[in-house]
Amino acid sequence: MSASSTSGVARRRRRSDRSPTIHDVAKAAGVSKSAVSLAIRNQKGVSEATREHILAVAQELGYRSNVWARSLVQGRTGLVGVLLQDLGNSYHRDVTAGVEDAAAEHDLRLVIGHGRRDQKRLQAELDSLLALGVEGVVIISAWVPPAYLDQVARRVPLVVVGRLPQHVPGLDSVANQDEIGARAAVEHLVELGHTRIAHLTGSTGPAAMQRRRAFRQMMRSLWPEVEPQVEGPDQLQAAIKYLVFQVRQEVAAPTAVFTQNDRIAAELVGACIDAGVRLPEQLSIVGYDNSSVCRMLRPQLTSVDQPRVKMGHMALNMLFERLGGRTEDKHLTVAPSLVVRGSTTSPALQHT
Amino acid sequence: MSASSTSGVARRRRRSDRSPTIHDVAKAAGVSKSAVSLAIRNQKGVSEATREHILAVAQELGYRSNVWARSLVQGRTGLVGVLLQDLGNSYHRDVTAGVEDAAAEHDLRLVIGHGRRDQKRLQAELDSLLALGVEGVVIISAWVPPAYLDQVARRVPLVVVGRLPQHVPGLDSVANQDEIGARAAVEHLVELGHTRIAHLTGSTGPAAMQRRRAFRQMMRSLWPEVEPQVEGPDQLQAAIKYLVFQVRQEVAAPTAVFTQNDRIAAELVGACIDAGVRLPEQLSIVGYDNSSVCRMLRPQLTSVDQPRVKMGHMALNMLFERLGGRTEDKHLTVAPSLVVRGSTTSPALQHT
DNA sequence: GAAGTGTCATGGAACGTTCCAGAGCTGTTA
DNA sequence: TAACAGCTCTGGAACGTTCCATGACACTTC
The missing domain is CATH 3.40.50.2300 (Response regulator)
Incomplete structure (x- = not known):
């Protein structure tokens, strides 16, 4: 008996510093646990006076209903x-x-x-x-x-x-309709007068693919005789380097790049500045996501915004x-x- | 008929889909719930043959132990x-x-x-x-x-x-020891030869205060006769504008700014570039946090890194x-x- | 053969909550 | 005054799990 009570005490000790339960509140407030349950859930079946009293006691004890026990009986969490x-x-x-x-x-x-x-x-x-x-x-x-x-x-x-x-x-x-986003980006560039537009992508995920596909379609419908330039998704760094190289050569180089997302656009921006490419004069860049970096970069990044x-x-x-x-x-x-x-x-x- | 019954069945299945309990497994396996409990927790007290049988049945029923009930009785989650x-x-x-x-x-x-x-x-x-x-x-x-x-x-x-x-x-x-971080930042600037160093802060939170205080102390110990320049935390935008204005005037302007964090540093960088201030030639900037924007900016941001x-x-x-x-x-x-x-x-x- | 020692298995008692049936009131109506 | 209705409030029964004491065996040991 004493042996078993030892472990019992250990357990009980642990319990004494456990969170107050509905029973504790009930006891302290001098009501039944059911009354407490009703009060804290704002259900009717308890008088206003009692409710206030119970809530006050609960507040004082720092009572918080145990989600697990509740969900156990209610069957939902x-x-x-x-x-x-x-x-x-x-x-x-x-x-x-x-x-x-x-x-x-x-x-x-x-x-x-x-x-x-x-x-x-x-x-x-x-x-x-x-x-x-x-x-x-x-x-x-x-x-x-x-x-x-x-x-x-x-x-x-x-x-x-x-x-x-x-x-x-x-x-x-x-x-979000990636086709629409990609089309809006390209349309914007075309309206500005760009004809040599490249796409820079870093992923083969479904969204990236959608954007890439829309870009290709749009470009093909505009200039059927030219194969749209897509760089990446493999070896993104090399792709960026190549784009920058092209721009510096100025021979049939793209004058604008639509990127898969802002992060990649930011890398391209950095690489351009490092290489002395003037932005946006020598290269226009459009990102995707309208993330917070857009406004941190210089020039600030034009980007496709999703709601x-x-x-x-x-x-x-x-x-x-x-x-x-x-x-x-x-x-x-x-x-x-x-x-x-x-x-x-x-x-x-x-x-x- | 077959169509409606399909959806009816589907719906019913979903409802009665209520996960099987330990009782269901016990019943299906022809043992007590205690045996199931022991088996699934890999505790001893159950023979190997029984355990395997129980686990097989549990697997078949798609049984998943209910965490709430477990934590309820164990007193820990x-x-x-x-x-x-x-x-x-x-x-x-x-x-x-x-x-x-x-x-x-x-x-x-x-x-x-x-x-x-x-x-x-x-x-x-x-x-x-x-x-x-x-x-x-x-x-x-x-x-x-x-x-x-x-x-x-x-x-x-x-x-x-x-x-x-x-x-x-x-x-x-x-x-992190903000004093050490702040001091490292200032020391770095001093070693480069800066003497007019300003601090730009955007918060009165405890970390920001610590950095500001350390900055002040360090500056006072280096140049006791000069009051350290601290801009912010109120009206951060105005503070940034003022700093940029000072730098452009070049009259006793700070040649370096230690900022409270990278976000603020990024804003300062942007403002400088917008105003035609050459970085880092006209102004050195140190951030705090070594966040991912550091490498996106140009020039890339020197920053205090926390582990x-x-x-x-x-x-x-x-x-x-x-x-x-x-x-x-x-x-x-x-x-x-x-x-x-x-x-x-x-x-x-x-x-x- | 009685006692002791394992191993395996079992049912009941928690855990903290909600739900439910019902008890004790008070007041209203026939 | 009896019957009823409407509030408050209550204790017990769930919920699915683990823990615990104990039972039923099968062995070993004295």
């Missing part, structure tokens, strides 16, 4: 997982903010998992979110194998923000519809828009 | 909260990565909450982490009222990464020590180091 690839990324931040705001409207809370640009980790993180009992998952530009997506989508509603590498039944998606917060909003709302019982798949798109800044100008200025 | 102010921030990303790696070593999982630079939200997020039952919290540069920190620290171990605005008993912290991942590591390890029973407070510091890039040069070059 009120948790939504957000899986993102890179924490330090303003695109992900903004989409997440949108998801979060929409979630708050439906009394859902966010749990964030991040894959750190590592596929294994991404999957592990997704597993972990499911183990936490999220009721749905929003995946932000995170490339997870389709087979795995399918498996997850069978268990909980799943919404992907961004392009899907391939069609996966049973899940929703919201993406990021709105996309997050839409993603969560679709997820909510699924929770409500929708079974058919839904794939939404939003139109990106071009934000013109100083990195693009007319090629007429190039030989002045 | 294995969860650690990370509270950060801004998702799209590489400093936070790196610290979080460090925390995460260290957590994995101790079989702890991360739950990320983010305050989106809003104090109310920050507190709500912290509340929510506690409600989830995290066993400890790491707060990354998130300014939460000390009274609130104190309240939280009474309930769970709390580690702050970054400077504390004031001493709060019962919690740990890990911070971010290591700080995250240390933070979680301290938290783990607390969980193990340590009661005395611990405040660690790490030494930052200067990363020299192209934004700093000798003032001798300035009038060439």
Whole structure:
């Protein structure tokens, strides 16, 4: 008995510094646990006076309802997982903010998992979110194998923000229309008078491919006899070097470059400045994402903007519809828009 | 008929899709729930044959242990909260990565909450982490009222990464030694030959104050007769404009600026370029944080680097020590180091 | 053959919460 | 005054899991 009571005491000791439970509040307030439960959930069945008293006591004890116990009995957690690839990324931040705001409207809370640009980790993180009992998952530009997506989508509603590498039944998606973004970029350059426009890409992901394809199509329809110049995605550094070399040679060199994203555009800008290429006089550059670096660079970067917060909003709302019982798949798109800044100008200025 | 029954079945499947419980597995395998519990946790007390049989059945049913129920009875969740102010921030990303790696070593999982630079939200997020039952919290540069920190620290171990605005008993912290960083920056500039060095700051937060104070002290000890020039933190844009104006006038203008962080440095760089100030010839600039923008800018930014991942590591390890029973407070510091890039040069070059 | 020692397996008691049926009131109506 | 209705409030039964005491054997040892 004494031996077993020792461990019992150890356990109990641990319990004494545990968070206060509904029982503690009930005891301190002199009411039943049921009354406390009703009071803190703002349900009726308890008088206003009692409610205030209970809330005051709860506040004083620092009581916080235990989500696990609640979800255990209710059978739902009120948790939504957000899986993102890179924490330090303003695109992900903004989409997440949108998801979060929409979630708050439906009394859902966010749990964030991040894959750190590592596929294994991404999957592990997704597993972990499911183990936490999220009721749905929003995946932000995170490339997870389709087979795995399918498996997850069978268990909980799943919404992907961004392009899907391939069609996966049973899940929703919201993406910006990369074709429109790419076309807007090229149109802008064409209107300025550019004819020799190159594309610089650093990835073979679905979004990148879409942009590249749209670029090619657009260029071919404008100048059918010329093969559109696409650099990358392999050996990005070499591709950048080559572009800069071309521009310095000034022989049939591109006068403008549409890049796959702002990060790559920033690298190109840096390489140009290092090589003494005058921007935007000698080369116009258009980015994609309208991220915070656009305004840090000089010249400031013209870029394609996606309605990021709105996309997050839409993603969560679709997820909510699924929770409500929708079974058919839904794939939404939003139109990106071009934000013109100083990195693009007319090629007429190039030989002045 | 067949169409409607399909959807009906699909729906029903989804509802009764409620994950199988340990009871279901026990029933299907013809053993007690206790046996299943032992088997899936790989504990002894069950024969190898039975275990294999149970695991096979569990696998077939797609059984996944319910984390909530487990943590409810075990009294621990294995969860650690990370509270950060801004998702799209590489400093936070790196610290979080460090925390995460260290957590994995101790079989702890991360739950990320983010305050989106809003104090109310920050507190709500912290509340929510506690409600989830995290066993400890790491707060990354998130300014939460000390009274609130104190309240939280009474309930769970709390580690702050970054400077504390004031001493709060019962919690740990890990911070970079801002004095050392500031001094390294100024020393570097002095060694290059600068004498008129200004400081540009945009915040009154504890880290910013520390850097500012160290800057003042260092400058006073070097040139006691001159009042150190500090611009900001109010009206940052005006402060930047004024600095640029001074440099263009070239009358007793600062030849170098040490900024509170990279973001502010980037703005200064942009303003200089816009105004035609040649960098680094006319003005040397040192940032703080060694963030990813340093290498995007031209000239590339000399900056003070903090061992971010290591700080995250240390933070979680301290938290783990607390969980193990340590009661005395611990405040660690790490030494930052200067990363020299192209934004700093000798003032001798300035009038060439 | 009794006692002791393992191993394997079991059912009941927690854990902190919500839900539910119902108890005790007070007031209203027939 | 009986019947009823409407509030408050309550204790017990879930929820899915782990922990614990104990039972049922099969061996060994005295």
